[in-house]
Amino acid sequence: MVTKTEETQLNRLESQVDNGGGGAWEYLCLVRKLKVRRSVKVLKHGLWILNDSKKRSSLGPEEWTLYEQVAVAAMDCQSLDVAKDCVNVLQKKFPESKRVGRLEAMLLEAKGSWGEAEKAYSSLLEDNPFDQVVHKRRVAMVKAQGNLSGAIDLLNKYLETFMADHDAWRELAEIYISLQMYKQAAFCYEELILSQPAVPLxxxxxxxxxxxxxxxxxxxxxxxxxxxxxxxxxxxxxxxxxxxxxxxxxxxxxxKGRNKEDKDxxxxxxxxxxxxxxxxxxxxxxxxxxxxxxxxxxxxxx
Amino acid sequence: MAEDLVLDTAIRDWVLIPLTVVMILIGVLRYFVSKLMRSQQNPDAKVVREGQVVIRARNLRAGANFIPAKSFRARRAYFSNEENGLLHVPKGQGQNPQAQMFSDPNMAMDMMKKNLSMIIPQTLTFAWVNFFFSGFVAAKIPFPLTQRFRSMLQNGIDLSTVDVSYVSSRSWYFLNLFGLRGLFSLILGEENELKYDISNAAMDDTQRMMQMSGFGMDPTKVGLGERVVNKIMSLSIHYLASLSFGCCHHFAALGQSFALHVAAVMLLLSLGRSIGLLFFTTLDMSRALLGTRNGKSGKNLSAEKDGLDIIQHEWALPKFEQRAEAALKKLIS
Structure with a gap:
């Protein structure tokens, strides 16, 4: 959840960066910290830093985090060439990394080659069956293909193990609603209320x-x-x-016709x-x- | 003790300070080495699931009044029915950590690795200290102590006539070895303090070995003792901090007195440690006497189950109609 003060801070920083006031890296860090989805801006400002070798090297090891962030943002914006470049750089730097493997699978997914992406994700899951991000990506992929009941199955299986993950419950509730399965959706919302009783939504x-x-x-x-x-x-x-x-x-x-019990x-x-x-x-x-x-x-x- | 010994300032410059610096550097180095050697282990499916179940059951307990009675009862039955409830632990199946340790060779392997990364550098540094710095009286603590501390503070000097408040270089090494823990948590961040603590790893493993050999210990209780130790440590660190501020003011008088104060801090640190250790060993003794020993995970689950069973469901929502009315009245007026 992004609080109001955080959001205003983010917006202020964003307009500052947009108007050439500097602070691009701080903006990107904040986006990452709050986990908000501003892919277009992230892509623009991230690339601006990455293309400037002086700025890039001044980041030190954070450089690779930026590559990852920009790659994901580029996939979101369908700039697949940029994403591919970023992933390739990371691949060269960390050849064995699972995290880069995940990015590669996501790139396949962004291209729309579902079969290959699925294969990549399942091989990642074989290595580590508790990678929540990969599980969620698979659900998202099935959902993107329009197979909502498949997404429900996957989510249910995921929730059997990670039953305290309220984001997954929320996703499940929304899918159920789109399929008009209201009783199931009600259960999911009860679960959400239990985990965060103070959220009015x-x-x-x-x-x-x-x-x-x-x-x-x-x-x-x-x-x-x-x-x-x-x-x-x-x-x-x-x-x-x-x-x-x-x-x-x-x-x-x-x-109507019955006696009225509700007075207030x-x-x-x-x-x-x-x-x-x-x-x-x-x-x-x-x-x-x-x-x-x-x-x-x-x-x-x- | 007739008169004070006068310590050469060269001893401060060439024994006391180098020894401390080397110990700190070794500690940092060891931290990174053990970080490299720590094998990434995949968590056990059962453990992950149990953790999640406990979180969800806790949420249910905390938020029970926010969902309708029917939904609550359904969930409670799901969690705690006697046949296949998620929180129901069949009798005698509460896994006990000893059995777990034997069943999982990885755990023993990990411990070996950690132990090796502790023991080898320790032996080497001890040999090094013995070779270069044996026989120095390195510092003096500013308060008198009883004879019992002699073996702790004057290791390596076999003179019964030297006042106990003098610290030999070898003892200084030991004080550093056990007392720098708090400092490391400052340098290397808090995360290493809890589990992968440097000066502590060997100690933890010794405890686990003790556990293996039948002296039952409960990790949660160990945690309690550790917390006490940590508390004392942080107090001593504050003492150190205030002292170093003091030193800025009395820069001229820094000479010997600084070394003395540092020694006092070290002593405090090590004392704190031993008090903490004592505390949790007694705790465990009492537990052993009572004969309550159980696996940690099973206990967690059944504790949650008991908590769920006794909870009285009182739907909080009807109250909120009035509160909404009040809120709206305020809004309109």
Missing amino acids: YHLAYADVLYTLGGIENLLTAKKYYSITIDLTGGKNTRALFGICLCTSAIAQLS SPDLQSLASAALEKEYKQRASDKLSALTLAFKTLKVSS
């Missing part, structure tokens, strides 16, 4: 899944998870506010719609009419 996604699943019980639960998202974000999350409104209206429809729910809903209205007034007053129309169709009061 997971609560929100879980609530979305529950709402999509439908049924009175799930709707009630979904509403609770929208509430926790509101609490954690201080009411700044528009999606959660809409979620409260939708849930309330759906619950009201389902429990209209309160929360009216508060949510009031908050939405206020926000729309402030930021997008031209869309306010659309909002009131939406409220009308939902049959909720504001």
Whole structure:
């Protein structure tokens, strides 16, 4: 997770580098540390350092880290020639390295020669069956080929061993959602909530899944998870506010005719719609009419 | 003791300081050599998996109140049912470290390597010190000590009339050997301090050998003792730091007194070490008396299982509706 201060620092550094203010290496280090994906910039500034032999040699042993970073960024930008050059330099320097082997496999993957890449990855896994990066690359590769169920299988196998890896759970949840397998996705989001209970996005996604699943019980639960998202974000999350409104209206429809047990729910809903209205007034007053129309169709009061 | 000995400043320049410098250099060199020799071992599948299971179970315990009761119960059953739960350790299968050591020849091999990288340079430096620096009175510590310290501080000088606070060069070598640990952790970074510590590696292995020969020791308890040692070490390092600042002020009086202070620090370091060692051996004695010995991993798992079993699930979410209302009220107003 990248915090807000880190992001502003990164953006400031990026604009500084873009405008020729120097600090390219610091920028690249920060990108690496935060593990953010800014491949275009990394490629541009990294190459600028690598092409200048004086700057390059002043890095000392960090030079090779930069080669690796630029190679990955180049693959991401489909500048395969650059990537190939970088990998070749590394290959010459570290002929036996597994890390370079991984890069070579990734290069094959970027070229789209899936078969060869798969072969390379499996031989890497034979050497070290606990290389998490290689496992993840394989999943990504299968996913890139459009074989989502294959990706699910691989991820499940991976999670059997590395069951504390929440990024993998998140990926699995998103794949399940894209296949409309909501129950499985809900399980994954529960797992994510367990590992990081203070991240509002997971609560929100879980609530979305529950709402999509439908049924009175799930709707009630979904509403609770929208509430926790509101609490954690201080009411700044528009999606959660809409979620409260939708849930309330759906619950009201389902429990029509039955005796009403939920007494305090209209309160929360009216508060949510009031908050939405206020926000729309402030930021997008031209869309306010659309909002009131939406409220009308939902049959909720504001 | 009638009168003080006057130590030649040449002894400081040609014995005390060179010896210390050489010991530090050897320590650094040994660190890098052992780093080279350390074989990259693939972790055992079972160990990796168990570690992950423990993390996940811990997460479940900590975040239990954030998921619905049904989901929690399903997970608890998955983790701790008696048939095939992930945390369930069948009786008598808790692997004990001794058996593990015998079953894995790599472990013994690794230990041999580490031991060799310790013993060979140690023997060589000891021979070197004996050859060049035998018989010097190298330093004096600034406080009196009882006779018992004589064998520790005056190794190599067989005179019973010399005051105990004088340190012989050979003893200086030993004090350096055991006392530089804290300094190395400053020079070489913290990471080596925990596991691959230099002056400590030999010691650790001796302990493991003891373990092998049936004197049961639990690694976690050793860790505790080690932490105590580390604490004392860092205190002494602070003492050293404050002293060196002091030395800047009294540059003129640096002469002999500096050597004396260094000696005091070394003594503190080695004392701290022995206290720590004593501490955790007693711990282990008491454990041995109680007769509780168990494999580490199995214990971890079953501890997690117990933690999960006693947990009361109370869904925290209903509370959050009110809190959300409060947050929204604040936002609107």
